[in-house]
Amino acid sequence: MVEFDEFIAIMKRLRKECPWDKEQTHETLKKHFVEEAYEALDAIDRKNFDDLKAELGDVALQVVFHSIIAEEENKFTIEEVFAAINEKLIRRHPHIYGNAVVNSGSEQIALWDKIKMSEGRNSVLEGIPKHYPALMKAEKVQRKAAKVGFEWKKKEEVWKKVEEELSELHAAIASGDKEQTHEEFGDVLFSLVNYARFIDVDPEESLHTTVQKFSTRFQYIEKKLSEQGKDIHQTSLEEMDALWNGAKEKT
Numbered sequence: 001m002v003e004f005d006e007f008i009a010i011m012k013r014l015r016k017e018c019p020w021d022k023e024q025t026h027e028t029l030k031k032h033f034v035e036e037a038y039e040a041l042d043a044i045d046r047k048n049f050d051d052l053k054a055e056l057g058d059v060a061l062q063v064v065f066h067s068i069i070a071e072e073e074n075k076f077t078i079e080e081v082f083a084a085i086n087e088k089l090i091r092r093h094p095h096i097y098g099n100a101v102v103n104s105g106s107e108q109i110a111l112w113d114k115i116k117m118s119e120g121r122n123s124v125l126e127g128i129p130k131h132y133p134a135l136m137k138a139e140k141v142q143r144k145a146a147k148v149g150f151e152w153k154k155k156e157e158v159w160k161k162v163e164e165e166l167s168e169l170h171a172a173i174a175s176g177d178k179e180q181t182h183e184e185f186g187d188v189l190f191s192l193v194n195y196a197r198f199i200d201v202d203p204e205e206s207l208h209t210t211v212q213k214f215s216t217r218f219q220y221i222e223k224k225l226s227e228q229g230k231d232i233h234q235t236s237l238e239e240m241d242a243l244w245n246g247a248k249e250k251t
Helices: 002-017 019-023 026-045 049-072 078-091 105-118 134-147 155-175 178-198 203-227 237-250
Strands: none
Touching (some): 002 049, 049 078, 134 178, 155 178, 203 237
16 A cells, blocks of 8 residues: 555654654653544544544554564564464454354354463453553453353342442441552442443443533533633532532533
């Protein structure tokens, strides 16, 4: 592809001639990789395909940038990156490129997991990135454990566990043990993520929606106070709560 070849050539030139690009390492680029991925997700949520096109380019830039640095260090090349993913896709789709038979998406997922284990993994939990957002990581761990039968049978059992963890959190708070409270709070969140799976709710998306809703309503309060010529820092909770109720009626 002409455009892709030009893209590689541009990045290699920038790496040689641009002071900022020359200074970058795998470590310094990590935060940019994450930022670009989240900006692409934001474009998807907004259904803005012009922005998505641009953000996907930024994500691709990160892939190429890391590959060029690796090539300079004699670790691997961009060609090897694509050769590796091509080989993996073929290997993990034997129902397309081989003789395996798959009749549904769930069967494909099960086959995929078996193939990954045959590739040398020692645990079904291997391969979960440590930098995953905590809610996503919790759900991923739970789903992987569930695939081998480590799973509650009914959502009522899961909710009972949530109540149990809440009780233990209250006890830890009452005891004044900060470390225990920290641990028990994590247990509550983990059990709530588990319950979310049973009621078919994505906990990360659910919390994201709630944060956005809170932000919209809080900004409504700020806007109304500004229109009234009032300083939010000098406004009582009661007045802000009244405005909050007004925001709830609009969102």
